[in-house]
Amino acid sequence: MLEEIMIRRSIRSYINKNVEEDKITQILKAGMQAPSSKNSCPWEFVVVDNKYLLEKLSATHHRAKHINGAPMCIVIVGNSNKFKKAGKWIQDLGACTQNILLEVVNQGLAACWVGVFPKLKRVDYVRQVLDLPKELVPYAIIPIGYSLEENEFVDKYDESKVHRNKYNK
Numbered sequence: 001m002l003e004e005i006m007i008r009r010s011i012r013s014y015i016n017k018n019v020e021e022d023k024i025t026q027i028l029k030a031g032m033q034a035p036s037s038k039n040s041c042p043w044e045f046v047v048v049d050n051k052y053l054l055e056k057l058s059a060t061h062h063r064a065k066h067i068n069g070a071p072m073c074i075v076i077v078g079n080s081n082k083f084k085k086a087g088k089w090i091q092d093l094g095a096c097t098q099n100i101l102l103e104v105v106n107q108g109l110a111a112c113w114v115g116v117f118p119k120l121k122r123v124d125y126v127r128q129v130l131d132l133p134k135e136l137v138p139y140a141i142i143p144i145g146y147s148l149e150e151n152e153f154v155d156k157y158d159e160s161k162v163h164r165n166k167y168n169k
């Protein structure tokens with residue numbers, strides 16, 4: 001099993017150290033390697049490292065406050081011009097987001113998924129903060145930074161959730 005899958009944690013505190021540009025590029029490349037329905041690649045990314053905007057984004061909702069302590073975040077956005085079948089883009093962006101989280105771990109960094117879509121109030125707020133055109137739908141915000149907390153293994157395996165051939169047989 002990939003070590004990054006096993007040790008990835010949602011980490012919400014970051015130290016005052018910038019993330020190197022080459023690391024940001026690797027993280028974005030990982031996001032864009034994700035599978036997507038009909039290879040539509042319906043994602044775009046807004047890299048935010050402006051303090052004022054980070055503070056604004058941290059007010060998106062009550063579980064977004066930690067964005068303010070991060071040196072940067074990536075806002076993952078769906079491009080509705082590339083949505084082919086209803087609902088598929090949500091799965092595409094989920095795969096993309098997970099790739100990003102795993103590459104963050106591989107780069108020795110910490111992150112935490114902040115949910116935006118499908119809450120329309122959050123979607124409208126983030127769209128307004130970032131001046132996004134209406135075809136772009138904010139999906140998630142990923143604050144990223146170095147942290148004193150470590151990604152560490154927590155065992156989530158639960159055999160009772162595994163079924164063979166038929167449910168509960």
Ligand SMILES: Cc1cc2nc3c(=O)[nH]c(=O)nc-3n(C[C@H](O)[C@H](O)[C@H](O)COP(=O)(O)O)c2cc1C
Pocket residue numbers: 008009010011012063064112113114115
């Ligand atoms: C769709 C989704 C939305 C989430 N939204 C938030 C959020 O808004 N704020 C937050 O602090 N954590 C958020 N999380 C992180 C979860 O709380 C976290 O993944 C969960 O508690 C399990 O912890 P772990 O990631 O360390 O395994 C979100 C995770 C997912 C998958």
